Amino acid sequence: MTPSGRVLLVRDGTFAILGPDGSITGSRGTTPDGLFLRDARHLSRWELTVDGTVPTVLVPASDTAPSTSVLTPAGTRDAPPAYTVFREQSVGAGHFVDRVRLVNNGPTALTTHIELALDADFADQFELRADDRAYPKPDAEHETRLRADGVEFGYRRGHWHSRTTVAARPAPDTVTAGRLAWELTLPAHGEAELRLTAEAHPHGAQAVPLPAPSDEVALPGSADPDLLRACRQGLTDLDLLQVPADGIDGERLTVPAAGIPWFLTLFGRDSLLTSYFLLPYRPDTAENTLLALAATQGRSYDDFRGEQPGRIVHEVRHGELAHFRQVPYGRYYGSVDATPLFLVLLGAYADTTGDTSLALRLEQHARAAVDWMLTDGGLTRHGYLVYHPDPKGLVNQNWKDSAGAICFTDGTQAEGPIAVCEAQGYAYDALVRTARLARDVWHDADWAGRLEATAAALRERFHRDFWMSGQDFPALALDGEGRQVDVLASDAGHLLWSGILDQPHGERVAGRLLEPDFFSGWAIRTLASGQAPYHPLSYHRGSAWPHDNAVIALGLARYGCGAELRALTSGLTAAAVLHGYRLPEVLAGYGREEHATVVPYPHANSPQAWAAATPLALLTAQAAQA
Structure with missing residues (x-):
């Protein structure tokens, strides 16, 4: 419904x-x-x-x-x-x-x-x-x-x-x-x-029946029954959200689309994070997603759609307006984070499955993705992954991609080139994981050493430039002049997942995210309440997103923050129960003390892939913390 x-x-x-x-x-x-x-x-x-x-x-x-x-x-x-x-x-x-x-x-x-x-x-x-x-x-x-x-x-x-x-x-x-x-x-x-x-x-291709859903996934019977039921509902929804895609050799694949009604198609960031959440349970999803995104990886420069060599696509559209280039979304590359996330998932797939054949097959695609991060992505020139607002596409090119989402505490939108904090964490993790593949799978120790040195330098710069001493919390971003975009935002929780923060800073972020202005009792808000830009019904300036919380939950487990993880998992599970065990794309930011039940966000996509996969990420985080 x-x-x-x-x-x-x-x-x-x-x-x-x-x-x-x-x-x-x-x-x-x-x-x-x-x-x-x-x-x-x-x-x-x-x-x-x-x-x-x-x-x-x-x-x-x-x-x-x-x-x-x-x-x-x-x-x-x-x-x-x-x-x-x-x-x-x-x-x-x-x-x-x-x-x-x-x-x-x-x-x-x-x-x-x-x-x-x-x-x-x-x-x-x-x-x-x-x-x-x-x-x-x-x-x-x-x-x-x-x-x-x-x-x-x-x-x-x-x-x-x-x-x-x-x-x-x-x-x-x-x-x-x-x-x-x-x-x-x-x-x-x-x-x-x-x-x-x-x-x-439709023009171009006929619809074809897709393969039957995967075999039943074995879930631990000792977990919270409500969380397990939400996991099963999520798997059911993900089966429905499969769409066809082509691999690097023209093979026909099925991949998770982002969501309905607006996003029933391959999305780089959404499909990658969804696949990561599913990795311990359905690794084939990750393999298909990586192959489909490698097949659409940027090869040349096209300013209209943001294509650059090595860049991973943001979204793929098949409609009339995209075909006639009235919108840039036929293959649109306006994403700062899909490329490092591609590398993160590739490394995680090898670590989780022990199968290095996919990494061998995608070595050149991975090298091209690293090259993009170092060149057009901005790591060498700016010291960080950056994006420039795109007037014909997306003003913001991180997961908070609505206009005005990357803002100062007075609500002013940052101007580019913009370096959002979570993309630096993704870049750090991508470099570390790719260095491991380079050394262990591709047998290129020299390149592995260079990647590790680049990652270490990025980590050191990040602590220096992003940490706001007055707030004792990371800035949401750096704007084009290097100023800290000082609004308190949930993106900081993604830094726990990527591991770019040292342990003391990570623990401080974890504790801060579970304070009442951030944590609604159901989930962590995109912006802490009490700030001028906060609005509980704003898409990215006060609402709460299940997938955002799933990434944070995995990070809490990584930093050993068990109490915070238990509180977050309990709130999200309760929200799932109140939505018939199907978490929607986004929840309103109203607190549990304000209203006895979850207030829905009025325009949420449901089902949506990364929200459907969120309960499985919570299950993984719990297992890692046990």
């Missing part, structure tokens, strides 16, 4: 968002409804009427697969509805099936008039967002072709061509461009059924 109360169905890279009665109305904004595939809406209207009226919902549609709902025409206590409509809806690889069964409740036969209003606008997902942007399409054409069993909608723009076909069984009695109609006879206490199938045919 989406935060707006709509129903979400997803499988094989295809998803549908429906109303409680199973309808699609063509809405836009934070949670648009429709049938979606490859960043386009292939159904924008799907509204059923019976005898001229919209039936009443007795049992709303659900997120189960298939989704079922129960509807009736109007009735009263003395004149109950003559029939009941049972609806069963499901999605698969590029298709949507709606089974409508009408049951006569009375002893005499009756005839009903059924109509389905339908349309396909083929809107790109970037058009559906509520950001007031317009994308000209002077040569675009919509087509409609009537068929005996339904209708076909088409969309053309130059060589771009997408279609949606709708077929009905039995065939409609009447077919028009936007409406199918039937006269159905229901025998006494009998029934009739319609089976409606919409098939999406």
Whole structure:
């Protein structure tokens, strides 16, 4: 169920968002409804009427697969509805099936008039967002072709061509461009059924069924039962969020997409962290993610999409606007952290599995990623990984990528080149892990020594430049003039995970993050409350993110901060229980003392991959601390 109360169905890279009665109305904004595939809406209207009226919902549609709902025409206590409509809806690889069964409740036969209003606008997902942007399409054409069993909608723009076909069984009695109609006879206490199938045919590639979910993961039975249930729900959601991708040799892979509704595609940072959280339980996910990201690694310079040699992609899009370069996101590289995280995961995969064959296969990709960090990434010139705000893409290019997220205590956005603190931790960890691979797997001791020296120098600089003596806490970032961006932010907790802090500084960060202004009782907030920029319903300036807390939890375990880890795990587990064991992308920042239950963030993606994997990271952190 989406935060707006709509129903979400997803499988094989295809998803549908429906109303409680199973309808699609063509809405836009934070949670648009429709049938979606490859960043386009292939159904924008799907509204059923019976005898001229919209039936009443007795049992709303659900997120189960298939989704079922129960509807009736109007009735009263003395004149109950003559029939009941049972609806069963499901999605698969590029298709949507709606089974409508009408049951006569009375002893005499009756005839009903059924109509389905339908349309396909083929809107790109970037058009559906509520950001007031317009994308000209002077040569675009919509087509409609009537068929005996339904209708076909088409969309053309130059060589771009997408279609949606709708077929009905039995065939409609009447077919028009936007409406199918039937006269159905229901025998006494009998029934009739319609089976409606919409098939999406996107430009470029057809949807294909993806491999069955992985085998059952063995989880420790001694863990908190609620945490284990959240882990199982997370694994179920991750199975649904798989999308196809190509590897470095063209092999077909499945990888975790970031989330729904906006991010059902490969994302560098999201897929890497999700894979890291899953590594002890499903190492194949990490292998696939690394191969898919290596295949899209930057090879040349393209300022429009931020591509640079060796840089790991931020996101991959398949929609019309990306294809025609009206947005830079076809392959967008605007991320400061995906490249070091790629190296972190590669090293962690070898350490966890003992299998070095993947590291051997990706040696040249790893070397290119290190080269990017040292050159275009800024480590040599600036001493740190930096990014420059991108006016056509992302202003901020760390995980807090909304405009204004990297701010001073007065709320002013930092100006670039910006060095965010957590990216320096990732870079340190990437250098250390890659040095180990260089020495032990690639047998290049000289390069390993240079990487280790670079990592040690980075660690020393970081303590000197980022630690705020007055706050006894790391700065969120350094701006382009080297000034400390002094707002107190959760990003400091990522430094525990990467190990860039020495033990005393790490312990001080751990304790500070569990103080009431940071810790809501459910999770650690993105910004400590009480600061001018703090807002409990801001995306990155006061909300609380499960994945952010998962990274911090792993860091708390690394630094031996058991009490803090137990408090954080308890809060997140309680939040999961209150969300039906499915943690959403983000929670509102209101404290447990302010409201007895978790306040939802109104625009959260759910399910989202790294939130789904968060309970597994908590489980790993607990095991490491035991």
